[in-house]
Each structure stands twice: as C-alpha cells, then as structure tokens.
Amino acid sequence: MQHYFTNNTLSLNETFLMSNDIAHHFISVLRSNNGDKFEIVDSNHRLFIAEVIDKDVSKAKVIEIKNKSVELPVDVTIICGLPKKDKSELIVQKATELGVDHIIFLQTAWSIAQWKNNKVSKKINRLSNIVRSAAEQSHRNKIPDVKYLDSINDLLKESYDHKLIAYEESAKNGEKADLINSLNNTKPADSIAAFFGPEGGISPDEVSRLKENGYKTCGLGPRILRTETAPLYFLSSISMWFDLLK
C-alpha cells in the first residue's frame, strides 16, 4: 500500500483534503479511484489508513488507526564529514531506510568536498526530498531531518546521550568491543550520535576535540569501509541490536 506523510494531525473518521503532492502521486500518477486506500502518517507519527472519497476534489477519509511503529527505540543521529560527489544522496536514502532520525553533514578539516554558502539550502532541499521518498518507501513513521553545519564548534553545541566516532585506527588496532559497550549502555529513548569522517579522514585535532567533548572512538569491524558505507554498517548494527536482539 502507498505510504504518505502529512504535516497535520489526523483522527479516525476525519475527512481531509490530500496535499497537492499526495493527490498528484496517488490520483494522477497511480490513477487511483474513489475507494482506493493508502497509508498516511500524521504529524504525531501515527499511522492511519485513509480512503479516497472524492478524487475530483482530492478528498479522503481516515478509516482506520494502525497502532504500528517501525521506528527504532533510540534516537539516532549520523554526522558525516562532507563526502565527495553524490555520495550524500546515497547516504541519506539508505540511512532513512535503515531507521536514522537525524542526518548532519559537517564541513571538516580534511573534507575534499565543499558546500558553498549559496548552494547549501538547495542541497539540503534536494537531500530532504530524497529522504521523504525513502521514508515513504520504507514505510517509516517519521521523516528524518537533514542539516548542514559548517564547523565542529556548531556540532559541539548539539547534545546527545551517547557520542561515538567511527575510527579506522580503532578497527586497525583490532578494537572490537567499543560499539557493543556503547549499545549495552544505551536505553530506549536515549539519543545516540555517531561521527563518520569524509574520504580524507578525521584530523587528529578533530578527534581530540570530539573526545574532549565526550565522543568515544569505536571500530566497525576489521575491514576498511568507505565513508558512505560506514554509517550504513552502524545503522544496520543499531537495528540488529534493538530490533532483533533485544
């Protein structure tokens, strides 16, 4: 069943006008008719089933409340040093499927890519659209947010219960337990953030500053992962831990 999001709250038996985007996709593109059903998530992340009741005026009605959430029990942020080319698009799409809540792209010392000031809002818009589509396709109860920070100082103003740095040197040294230890200490509703360096890596100065501010290094297995693969490994591990093991 198609899955959409609305910025409004919904309740059972309520009739509502489908947004232009939803009406365009469900009625014009998919050629749906009166009586056809779709999933819709309201601004409180609640999932409903709705039915088209008058397609000519894009009118629909909520016919069922679903008490179902596919969200992770923890609030997960990935912080990515600016990656090259269109890797940011791959990261946001896959991270959304894998359950991320917040995605931050950060200008770091060794980022080869740079986002010019006058391009940032356009890029964030584009990435947010990819995130919305991915959230619809993976039937999420919420749409992750994407933002850009241009310095580590701004990142350090953000507060998280658990803070990690995916660190290649940890993996090279055969470190195994730090990710597991952090997950062991993470309770439902806690927030957890993980930092991933760009292709050029994380500078020693950045690692020091992050560590001074409570970030802990951890390895993600012994193989060297590309900058866009590491967050997907991390998110898959979080899902395995909380969705399958717990």
Next chain:
Amino acid sequence: MQHYFTNNTLSLNETFLMSNDIAHHFISVLRSNNGDKFEIVDSNHRLFIAEVIDKDVSKAKVIEIKNKSVELPVDVTIICGLPKKDKSELIVQKATELGVDHIIFLQTAWSIAQWKNNKVSKKINRLSNIVRSAAEQSHRNKIPDVKYLDSINDLLKESYDHKLIAYEESAKNGEKADLINSLNNTKPADSIAAFFGPEGGISPDEVSRLKENGYKTCGLGPRILRTETAPLYFLSSISMWFDLLK
C-alpha cells in the same frame, strides 16, 4: 598503504615481477620509487609487505609477512534476484567492503531486469573489476567471486550449511528472531547463504521451492528495505555478530 592481489604464491625475501596492473597503478599512476612499500595478498590469502627494488623493470621484493586477516570467520554468499539499472554495481562494491565471499545474481520469476545471454560475461567482468577494486580498497585477504545463474534450479545445486531468505512478509509480521537463531547455529568455517528478492519481490512458488530445499525465511527489522539495501544490512549484521560480538 596500497593493497594489491597476485594470483601467485609468495614467500619472504622472494623477488617477483609486479603484474602489469599493479605496476601501472603503483609506479605509473602513483609515481612510486624504488624503496616504496605496498601490501600484497597471494593466492593463499596471505598478506605480505613488498618493496619496489627496480621500478624500471617492475621488480619488487617481499620484505615482511603479516599474520593478519580481515576475513569473516564464516563463508558468506549473497544471492540477489537481478536488480534494476546499475544497482548490481552498488551491491558488489558495498558487499565486498562488508566482507562477502560469493555473490550470485539470479534470474527470478519477478525480476524486472533481464541479462541477455550475450551480455552476461561482459557484465560479470565489469562487476568482477569493481569487486577487485573494492577488495583492494578495503584491504581484504581475498577477492569475492561473482557469478550469474539463470534459474533457481541451478541455485539449488549449490550447497550451504545455512540457507536464508530475506523475506519482507517476515518483517511485516513482526518476526524478530530467525536471523539471530540462524547466526546462533552458525559455527566458524560454516557456509551461510542468503537470498534477496529483486524489486518485484520473490514469487510464492520460489519461496516454496527454496523452503523445500532447506531455506528459512527471516526478517531484517521492521522497515522495508530496498533490494540493494537488504544484503548490506545482512552483511553488516554478520560482521557485527562475528567480528564484534563473538
């Protein structure tokens, strides 16, 4: 340090001629000189450090044996219903980084993509080159193999100790434990294979045939993953289980 593979066996203090590919990349592209070092894995998956001793004739010498393996302790196969567009390229690159041993692309009933007979060897060549580069970049001790099978009958001739089907319906029904149960039963050196449907999904007939032949369905968390994301989740989970938890 650069990381390469050779089809020969190597031993300490042996001098050898670098293959054309390695010489081209290390000497011509990277402009390395005599005395510059690189990692090289021989046909027995052993890792050595070698040093260029005469770059004009591409001669190198093995100067150190590294007793290091980044391979998973289990032999992992992913079987992917033919995906659309260039998703096969993304799958083989990321799966190699994440530690896969064997990748099979399978023509299934509901595959939207089709590989024409006269294109198969070209496609497999292209994918194998991507795999080799990814294996070099992630410093693997082996290069995964890639093959194409045009029917499920051929797949059923392959033998594995543990056989899984990543099944969306399992995830939708809130099934949580089947992947973990399978991993719990998997001992080092066992082989494990997982089947992932293409965009069109797995036909009920295929699920039945696979189940009759010992495949078990399992969910990969509650969110619906795209065909190219599911194997990456599976491989990350295998790595978390065997590289970090065990």
